[in-house]
Amino acid sequence: MLNLEEWCEIDETLYSAETNEQYLQFAGYDYDRKNIEYLAKMKLLISEIFVRTFSQPKTLLLSSIENISESKTKPLELKLHELRGTRVKSKDFKFNGKQVNWNNWRQFNSYEKDHKKRKIVFDEFVKKTKYISPLINLRFRKIREIYSNFSDKVNETSKKPINPLDGYLLSEKIGLSDLKKLVTDLGQRAETPFRNELRYASELIGKDAEYYDDFYFFRNRIFVGIEKYFSRTNPVRTVRKTLESIGFDFSKIKFDISDRPNKYPSPICFFVKIPDDIRVLYKSESPYFNLQSCYHETGHAIHAASIDRKLSYWEKYKFPMGVAEIFSILIERLTRNPLYLKDIGITNDKVLTEIVLRNKFMELFFIVFYAANSLMKMEFWSKNLTIYETSRLYEKLIKRYMGLEVPGEYWMLHHILPESIMYVPSYMIAAIRAAELERHLINRFGEKWWIEPAAGEKIKQIMSKGDDINLNEFSKLDQNIFMKEIISR
Numbered sequence: 001m002l003n004l005e006e007w008c009e010i011d012e013t014l015y016s017a018e019t020n021e022q023y024l025q026f027a028g029y030d031y032d033r034k035n036i037e038y039l040a041k042m043k044l045l046i047s048e049i050f051v052r053t054f055s056q057p058k059t060l061l062l063s064s065i066e067n068i069s070e071s072k073t074k075p076l077e078l079k080l081h082e083l084r085g086t087r088v089k090s091k092d093f094k095f096n097g098k099q100v101n102w103n104n105w106r107q108f109n110s111y112e113k114d115h116k117k118r119k120i121v122f123d124e125f126v127k128k129t130k131y132i133s134p135l136i137n138l139r140f141r142k143i144r145e146i147y148s149n150f151s152d153k154v155n156e157t158s159k160k161p162i163n164p165l166d167g168y169l170l171s172e173k174i175g176l177s178d179l180k181k182l183v184t185d186l187g188q189r190a191e192t193p194f195r196n197e198l199r200y201a202s203e204l205i206g207k208d209a210e211y212y213d214d215f216y217f218f219r220n221r222i223f224v225g226i227e228k229y230f231s232r233t234n235p236v237r238t239v240r241k242t243l244e245s246i247g248f249d250f251s252k253i254k255f256d257i258s259d260r261p262n263k264y265p266s267p268i269c270f271f272v273k274i275p276d277d278i279r280v281l282y283k284s285e286s287p288y289f290n291l292q293s294c295y296h297e298t299g300h301a302i303h304a305a306s307i308d309r310k311l312s313y314w315e316k317y318k319f320p321m322g323v324a325e326i327f328s329i330l331i332e333r334l335t336r337n338p339l340y341l342k343d344i345g346i347t348n349d350k351v352l353t354e355i356v357l358r359n360k361f362m363e364l365f366f367i368v369f370y371a372a373n374s375l376m377k378m379e380f381w382s383k384n385l386t387i388y389e390t391s392r393l394y395e396k397l398i399k400r401y402m403g404l405e406v407p408g409e410y411w412m413l414h415h416i417l418p419e420s421i422m423y424v425p426s427y428m429i430a431a432i433r434a435a436e437l438e439r440h441l442i443n444r445f446g447e448k449w450w451i452e453p454a455a456g457e458k459i460k461q462i463m464s465k466g467d468d469i470n471l472n473e474f475s476k477l478d479q480n481i482f483m484k485e486i487i488s489r
């Protein structure tokens with residue numbers, strides 16, 4: 001029989017092979033579709049071996065259940081992707097010569113000058129969620145069923161059936177009522193400031209905010225006027241220079257900056273083998289947005305490259321998103337910090353002030369939008385809601401936190417909500433922890449911690465622990481630091 005060590009070796013090999021194929025696909029190289037399918041099958045088998053053979057460590061049990069539910073619903077996920085391209089499609093409008101569909105919708109929204117056209121497409125797409133909702137329903141039902149089959153495996157003592165939300169909470173190591181309270185508190189604190197700032201933001205986009213002006217539309221449009229000040233900054237070179245100067249080692253991190261036609265448009269990081277083979281894909285598009293996302297992905301890369309190779313397989317690889325995103329957000333925060341931006345040559349004071357204001361607005365938007373998204377997803381699982389009930393609840397939550405009357409079906413058009421089990425609250429948790437971590441660094445190493453090698457050393461030491469991270473060292477999950485930054489003007 002396979003022992004745990006042997007199991008881990010096989011799982012890591014499969015994981016690396018699969019990530020490598022995904023990397024090739026996203027980079028726009030030839031990749032072997034058959035290989036990807038075979039590897040997915042092998043991953044399902046190795047996960048099934050785990051749940052049959054072992055019940056510890058819990059991290060691997062949970063990730064195996066997640067893998068099983070993902071592989072078994074893969075055909076439904078692929079079908080959903082296909083329908084989003086073929087059925088969620090505009091009758092009247094084109095983008096770059098192609099009919100607007102779900103896949104190029106965000107690009108259409110960020111370039112289309114005529115607001116009426118955006119409104120028509122939005123309304124049409126909301127109606128067309130009827131083509132994808134049965135599939136979303138079926139896939140989530142199946143995932144729920146798979147989790148409940150492992151109830152006694154996860155909960156050895158109690159007989160309570162487990163659902164996918166329980167799995168998520170266990171891996172994030174947070175209780176349901178604590179998470180709910182955290183998200184609700186954040187949302188409530190951001191509500192009024194968000195509505196006040198919405199007036200300022202409306203001036204920037206040249207119209208009053210309406211239901212079809214979503215988070216992603218704002219995120220693109222709001223930086224348009226200041227983009228040109230960043231056009232001479234090379235994000236890869238600058239972030240690397242900063243981090244190397246405080247001792248980060250980039251020898252295990254590969255940046256691919258060439259432009260291939262089939263390359264994925266936004267920066268993305270792959271952990272092919274932790275800590276030895278980390279790859280970032282990057283393709284230049286819009287200057288400020290790229291700077292932010294390039295810093296974000298580099299944060300992921302230095303995290304993975306700093307993980308201690310002597311840790312066990314699961315400590316090295318199976319950290320939750322609420323941990324992973326701390327470091328990406330920490331590095332991304334530099335792109336909103338006027339002191340740092342001055343250091344990299346953005347010296348126009350008016351531009352720096354604007355950067356801060358616009359980012360504060362986007363942070364508020366992030367909180368109110370993600371609060372509604374998170375609470376909706378939590379109730380969907382815990383109260384076993386139908387798709388119809390979920391859409392009505394979503395309508396109420398969006399109205400409550402954002403003050404806008406958005407048709408509830410919109411959640412099915414989001415890129416994460418109809419696909420992943422939870423995912424969204426992890427960003428909120430990590431944003432709080434990243435603010436706390438930066439505070440910790442500032443207290444010890446000064447306002448400009450990014451020029452202090454000792455700060456680099458400290459960050460590396462925190463990162464090196466993988467899933468065994470000591471969060472208490474810098475975080476009480478205290479939202480005050482994060483909230484005070486964005487509420488004060």
Ligand SMILES: [Zn+2]
Pocket residue numbers: 296300325328
């Ligand atoms: Zn990230």
